[in-house]
Amino acid sequence: MPVTMRDVARRAGVSVKTVSNVVNDFPHVSTATKSRVLAAISELGYRMNFSARNLSLGRTGMITLAVPEMRLPYFAELSDEVIVAAAERGYTVLVERTGGLRERELEVLTSDRRRMTDGLIFSPLGLRPADAHRLEVDYPLVLLGERSLHGSVHHVAMGNVAGARAVTEHLLERGRRRVAVIGSYDARGAGAGSLRTQGFTEALAEAGIEHDPRRTGEAIEWTRATGAEAMRRVLDRGIGVDAVYGLNDVLALGAMRVLFERGLRVPEDVAVAGFDDIEEGRFSCPSLTTVQPGRTEIARTAVWLLVDRIARGEPAVAGGRELVVGPQIITRESTGGAVESA
Amino acid sequence: MPVTMRDVARRAGVSVKTVSNVVNDFPHVSTATKSRVLAAISELGYRMNFSARNLSLGRTGMITLAVPEMRLPYFAELSDEVIVAAAERGYTVLVERTGGLRERELEVLTSDRRRMTDGLIFSPLGLRPADAHRLEVDYPLVLLGERSLHGSVHHVAMGNVAGARAVTEHLLERGRRRVAVIGSYDARGAGAGSLRTQGFTEALAEAGIEHDPRRTGEAIEWTRATGAEAMRRVLDRGIGVDAVYGLNDVLALGAMRVLFERGLRVPEDVAVAGFDDIEEGRFSCPSLTTVQPGRTEIARTAVWLLVDRIARGEPAVAGGRELVVGPQIITRESTGGAVESA
DNA sequence: TAGGTTAGGGTAACCGGTTACCGAAGAGGA
């Protein structure tokens, strides 16, 4: 029923090869023939069947992006950047949502559906160090995040430790000494959580300050709600707090909300800082000091690495590079910056 | 090079038909044969080639979701819901980003790439009434938004007018009379903008209040930044404002940020309300009164309509229904609700 | 034991592109 290349060829009085040549802009087609073919195409309303092309080409022009959740602003903004970068390279993005669950993440790595696309950009959250070998796959894969999961896969990492350290130092420079950390969670051994916690701890240690574990508000998920709960738990311990470092921005914003509810002023009573530089933090009241991890660069780098790998048909295990994008600290009102236009 | 069904068949000593039967869980396969086949599959590490399957089936198991931008929280949250709903029905989601640009939107409707998926869920923003005929496509399509673009396509709409009206009435009930509206823009004749503006206008008219156009802050894009700029323009006109209605939440949050910068208190000096019920508004300081448009229901309904249509191979133009999801107003601190835990 | 069912599974065509290989026609040179 649908119009095929054969139909177009017949109509134009040429062969399928010629139609294919025209459609794919190959050389060696006279302009006369070309216009005949194009005319036939538009008369017949011919549209290419991508499944057929994909089958014979062995490529699909799609890549998969696997992230925990779209509703988390960091991943929403990242997805946007990945989609744009992929489009620049002629690729379309299929989104897989893992919910940050280890099982879903393993499934994404191995499912048959994965084979519908040419490669995978994967932001793991639930995987454990013991799962590292599961990343030795036979298709192009680029991981977002540090190579805490050792393996021979390309990684594009942000400077988690350096950024956390810098932002903590910033809090200390402002004279804060009783710094709470929100979001830290032991079991996240492999993820951004432990690295950002590490940066935080290092900065405190260097300043000769001992961190009171009662100022740690754990949060397994990183959302505004869990950030708020963690902040409440810390405050309820009745221990003084003059600064809060949220391991990411939504945690910090959730914490800030609780400070607001409790009548504590930010930054006068408590300074607050986060990590990620989501747009929301530029417009919150007060605006949020944070770490800009270089999201755009991360997305672009990941896409380019992946597409290059796809293009040269490189086996996935050809030795993984780790590219680290430098973080940058952004000072705003929540740590004492002047109120100014967002 | 890759393992095919033929290889599996040879290894298991059966025919491809039998392997196919096993893989697709068809009846009429003895358990003995079945386990032989499964063994062969795992020994050879066979993985199905989806391009081949798609070609012969004529379906791909993917749907396209076309939205303006992921970084807009409403669309991020919507995408999440669509992805989840699609997964329930066995579909994967390919995301197209239109940027809200008319040209990109038309392109999404007709491009060859569109044919890579079985159907399209489309949230138009830049299309104009004159483009309505472009929606008469020959594949399954479900539109998000009112049928302001008349046509015979399925629509899943939110109660834009009713919601805007209700939230405006809410502001008026609080005694506010000098209500600014942020985001209104004439040229958006077909979109949510004009409908929400309409609901706003109706509520004012009913209360016998005349809207001073100087209290309209236009914004073509709906972002925090444009909301902030629009609010600034309104305030700079030196006309009194005791309430602000943002046509969506990010506009309202951008406006709230400007009120904060100008030292105006919310809600004491100015009450603020939005539309969309994005999560951010539950945690902003103060939290944001808004309209909950039934996002989850919209996403689920859209996916189910689309999948049903795909399943029965219905031509897209078989008469479009319009399903309207009822909005619900959510009162929070920004219009005087008590401060309470988010 | 013959005849009729039914379950199990094989064969080969088909989906709609791509492309290796080949042949013909036109251009240019001797």
Next chain:
DNA sequence: TCCTCTTCGGTAACCGGTTACCCTAACCTA
């Protein structure tokens, strides 16, 4: 004018599944 080179375009095999159609063997019944 004849021959070579290049351009242009045709033929048919192939990508790897699905499935219509057909055959066989085993199981029943009388």
